[in-house]
Amino acid sequence: MEKMIKFYDTSSLLIAGESIFGKDKFAVSSITFKELERIKTSANKDAEIGSIHASMDALTGPIS
Numbered sequence: 001m002e003k004m005i006k007f008y009d010t011s012s013l014l015i016a017g018e019s020i021f022g023k024d025k026f027a028v029s030s031i032t033f034k035e036l037e038r039i040k041t042s043a044n045k046d047a048e049i050g051s052i053h054a055s056m057d058a059l060t061g062p063i064s
Helices: 010-020 030-041 053-060
Strands: 006-008 026-028
Touching: 006 010, 010 030, 026 030
Parallel strands: 006 026
Antiparallel strands: none
8 A cells, every 4th residue: 555645735734833744745836935935035924934944944944
């Protein structure tokens, strides 16, 4: 029996936060990836979004 790969959009990743990291593999679309990069580099993010910055680095890599 094959294991299902979970697919997350931007909203579901932001809601789940760090809880999805370190578990099963998952997939995101290129659009989600771009939205995460835009959020990560935005100066206008709120405290809650800013708090998951480290988790996003785990997915997208640190900002150079």
